[in-house]
Amino acid sequence: MVVKTTTMRWLSDIGLRSGKKTTKAPLGILSFETAKTMSIIISLYKSLSDHEMLKLRNVILKSEGVLYLNSNDEDFLLNLTCAERLEDLDKAATFLARLGQKCSNLSLNRFDVLYTDLKLGVLDVGKLEYASKKAEKKIQKMENLILATSNLYSALEALTELEITERKLSQWKKSSHVMQSQKTNFDLFNQKISFQRRQVHNFRETSLWNQSFDKSVGLMAPILFIVYSRICSLFGPYIPILPRVSLSTIMSSHPREISKIQPESCLIKQISRSGPMPTTSRPNFVRFYSRKSICFSPEGSSFGANNNRVFHAAGTSTVGGSGLATRYANVIILAEKYLDTAMTIDDDAREDLYMSLPESLKTLVRSKLSRNVRNADDDFLAEGWRGALAEIMGWLAPMAHDTLKWQMERSFGKMSFNTSPSVLLLQTLHFSDKEKTEAAIAEVLVGLSCIYWCENRLWYDG
CATH class of the missing domain: 1.10.287 (Helix Hairpins)
Known part of the structure; x- marks a missing residue:
């Protein structure tokens, strides 16, 4: 049950009605980390628009790579989406709470308490409206x-x-x-x-x-609350652990466009296998939110993957759980470059590509080569392989690119100010089934070798 309280009045024009004069101390060098956090809050805000949610439902969750390598269980994938967005929001709130301690406005100074109460469902979200004119005006100010x-x-x-x-x-x-x-x-x-x-x-x-601490936190805090209420409006009706919000104040024209998320998927368990994931496979270890503090992450945490519990939920049978996501993504992108260009793949390039593979994948490639190349009819082989590889790379390459993009967006040392919706972990190779991914990569590498052999009438048995 939502307990309405007058402490939420500050959200309408936070930082402007305090009886205490706001501090004049500027952010100074903290402005860059503040801008980065501000960018992430706006990115989360934009990722929850009707357009983005329909894109998630109709494009991302139905993409061939995600369905084949990760899971065809839509409830499970939506569960991952919600958990990752909430985790990113918690990390933003961690930084906001630290800035708030330097504010003279009492509400901003105790932002951590208010955010905790909101997540416990004891605060009324009141007039927090997604896509309202007031919210959009704050977004524009922050983007400037x-x-x-x-x-x-x-x-x-x-x-x-x-x-x-x-x-x-x-x-x-x-x-x-x-x-x-x-x-x-x-x-x-x-x-x-x-x-x-x-x-x-x-x-x-x-x-x-x-800018002062009060003004900066005062701009971000209401949007952060709006993002949380928006997440509740999209996922809350099906996840009892999330606090209920008044649907009359939510600006969602399609609150039920997302498939039903079963109550038992409120926990994300360690993922031991993927693609396709049966409905009975349910998460453990990662809650959507903590009832004892405002954030998942420890004090001083960043947006990097090291403190991301959703990230660490991948089991050892997945690519990410085996620590191979970046390595395989680079191999796939390099193979894509060789396939899409007219350049000849010389012996040195093929050797470098082969040596970048783990031993298990080398063995698989050698096995496939022995079955495919020696008995091949070279008259039409190259063209046939190009067509087959183009089809595989059509769904494999986007996941490789998204893997590197996800890591770049959350790089600890990178000062990024991008406000566009970020890539979701479920779009990457992180939760992909390791065996299926290796089979697809091996097929691509064997195809490239066949093309090389046909075009050069040479064959290198790696």
């Missing part, structure tokens, strides 16, 4: 700040390089006789670095660098 902060980040990187050069030039001038022509070059360089410093100054003025 993110753009300015991204420009500042790039400008500071460029300035750093120029200042390194400036120091080197200064040392060189002290130890050398400078000619008149060289003085002209120095003047041009000084103009360039002066312009760059002005650029940095201007971006600091318009970016998050000069």
Whole structure:
């Protein structure tokens, strides 16, 4: 049961009605991590639009690669979707709570308590409306700040390089006789670095660098709450563990477009096998949310996969659980390059590709080669293999690209400010059945070898 409380009044215009004057201390160097978190919150917001949810239902969950390698159990895949989005939201809330501790507004300062209460279902979501004019206005403000902060980040990187050069030039001038022509070059360089410093100054003025903690958290907090209520509106009717929200305040025109998620799938268990996954296979170890704190992740965690419990739910029979997702993704993308270009695959390239494989896959490739190449009719073999490989790569390559994209989007060291909906883990090779994935990769590599053999009348028995 939802317990309505007046503490939710702050959400309508958070940070503006506090009796205490807001702090003037700017974010400064924290502006970049703030912009990154702000980007992730907006990305989550956009991923829950009607368009994106229909795309999830009609395109992603029905893609051939996902159905064959991961699972054809739609309930299970939707369960993964919800769990991953909530986990990302929790990680954003972790950073927001740390920023909130530096706020003078009492509501923002105790953001962790309010977020915990919301997840426990003891706060009324009230007028938190997805896609409302007020929400869209806040999104636009944040996107403008993110753009300015991204420009500042790039400008500071460029300035750093120029200042390194400036120091080197200064040392060189002290130890050398400078000619008149060289003085002209120095003047041009000084103009360039002066312009760059002005650029940095201007971006600091318009970016998050000069924004207060109260204003920054005040922009993000309501959207984060809206995202949570939106998730509840899409998945809550079928998952009792999520708090109920008032459907009259949710701006979803298709609240039941997603297939029913069974109550028993409220837990994500370790996935021991995949593709297709029977309905009876249900998760363990990963709850949708924690009742004892605001987040899954420990203090100081990032958006990297190391603290992602959904990520670690993959069993040893999956590609991700075996630690081979990145390795196999790179092999598939390299094979795609050889297939799609007119370039000849020379012996060195084939050797490098072969040596990048784990021993089990090498054995499988050798076995398939011995059965396919020696008895092949080379008149039409190359063209036939190209057609067959194009069909396989049509569903295998997108999963490889999404695997690397997922990792790039969540890279610990990468300062990304992308606000587009991010790739879901279920779109990658992470939960793919290892045996099926290796069979598909082996088929591609054998096909490339056959094409090479036919076109060059040579055969290399790796």
